[in-house]
Amino acid sequence: MNLRPLYDRIVLKRIEETETTRNGIVIPDSAKEKPQEGEVLAVGHGKRLEDGKLVPLDVQVGDRVLFGKYSGSETRLGGTEYIIIREDDVLAILTPAGQTAGKTT
Numbered sequence: 001m002n003l004r005p006l007y008d009r010i011v012l013k014r015i016e017e018t019e020t021t022r023n024g025i026v027i028p029d030s031a032k033e034k035p036q037e038g039e040v041l042a043v044g045h046g047k048r049l050e051d052g053k054l055v056p057l058d059v060q061v062g063d064r065v066l067f068g069k070y071s072g073s074e075t076r077l078g079g080t081e082y083i084i085i086r087e088d089d090v091l092a093i094l095t096p097a098g099q100t101a102g103k104t105t
Contacts, residue, residue, distance in 0.1 A: 003077060005084060008047035010059055012038035012067065012083045037066055037094070038083060047087065057087050064094040 005011050015037045040063045046056040059065060072085030 003042055003082065005042055005044040007044045008057060008087045009044045010040055010057070010065075010085055010087060010090065011042040012065065012072075012085060013041055014038050014081065014083065015064065036069055037064060039064055041082070059087060059090060059093060066091045066094065 003011055040059050040061055043057050043059060043061060046054045048054055067083070067085055068089050068091060071089035072083045075082050075084060
């Protein structure tokens, strides 16, 4: 089954951080905070402005993004948990060191 978001919505999958324990202390899953980093799996066509123009999204499939803690709607499909958020809820696009996020010329 394919999941295609509408308009300016984005489908994300959370990127789980690797757990490192210090001094043998194990934190249970219920006490951990959910990561606020995700990988973009699908994007909508863009945001429709009041004059009818369609503005494409800045994020693309495969981007790693940071999003707000209480952003979007969580859904489970086929045993996998997804988050559907609006582009406005994306705080930043993560790029590896040495690469530029975008050209501003």
